[in-house]
Amino acid sequence: MISIICGTNRGQSVSKQLAIYYQNSLQEAGANSYIIDLKELPKDFLNVALYDNAGKSERFNILKKKINDSHKMVFIVPEYNGSFPGVLKTFIDALDYPDSLKNKKCALLSLSSGTQGGALALSHLTDILHHCGMSVLANKPKLAKIESNFKDGQFTNDLYVTLLKEQIDGFLDF
Numbered sequence: 001m002i003s004i005i006c007g008t009n010r011g012q013s014v015s016k017q018l019a020i021y022y023q024n025s026l027q028e029a030g031a032n033s034y035i036i037d038l039k040e041l042p043k044d045f046l047n048v049a050l051y052d053n054a055g056k057s058e059r060f061n062i063l064k065k066k067i068n069d070s071h072k073m074v075f076i077v078p079e080y081n082g083s084f085p086g087v088l089k090t091f092i093d094a095l096d097y098p099d100s101l102k103n104k105k106c107a108l109l110s111l112s113s114g115t116q117g118g119a120l121a122l123s124h125l126t127d128i129l130h131h132c133g134m135s136v137l138a139n140k141p142k143l144a145k146i147e148s149n150f151k152d153g154q155f156t157n158d159l160y161v162t163l164l165k166e167q168i169d170g171f172l173d174f
């Protein structure tokens with residue numbers, strides 16, 4: 001199974017809308033997936049699921065099992081302060097190191113309000129996922145000026161439709 005990770009816990013996130021778009025596109029290409037929205041993390045995640053508390057949060061254990069059962073993952077990554085959201089790093093820190101991610105494959109997609117499209121965010125995240133033993137698909141679309149190019153769950157920019165389609169085709173062959 002493929003899991004699509006919405007890389008923020010912000011409510012009403014654009015990342016979640018993109019995750020749904022991505023899931024529908026995978027479905028059209030014949031691949032099933034499920035979405036893990038970091039908004040589903042327990043409210044007291046920091047205190048109940050990390051370090052000495054590893055394994056003690058049933059709610060987090062359900063999310064972790066979904067990751068552990070995935071052979072491929074897609075990370076939808078918004079740019080926050082020139083990088084990826086801290087909650088995504090904390091989520092990764094709460095997984096089983098190295099087994100949750102090691103020898104698995106992933107695709108990365110980023111978005112931002114500004115002109116960089118989350119390029120640095122994906123660079124930072126790629127370093128970490130490589131460290132964890134993941135293979136990262138080289139095709140990493142960076143969707144700049146997202147508010148002007150994605151409305152009501154659809155792209156208003158043909159280039160972005162093409163970039164996603166190319167990534168999905170490559171990801172399914174990866």
Ligand SMILES: Cc1cc2nc3c(=O)[nH]c(=O)nc-3n(C[C@H](O)[C@H](O)[C@H](O)COP(=O)(O)O)c2cc1C
Pocket residue numbers: 008010012013014015016078079080081082083111112113114115116117146
């Ligand atoms: C905490 C925070 C930090 C942000 N920092 C940046 C930034 O450094 N560069 C940028 O272009 N946009 C930045 N943004 C805007 C987001 O990239 C943009 O709103 C994107 O749609 C957020 O995705 P989301 O709706 O999934 O949270 C920031 C947004 C938030 C909430």
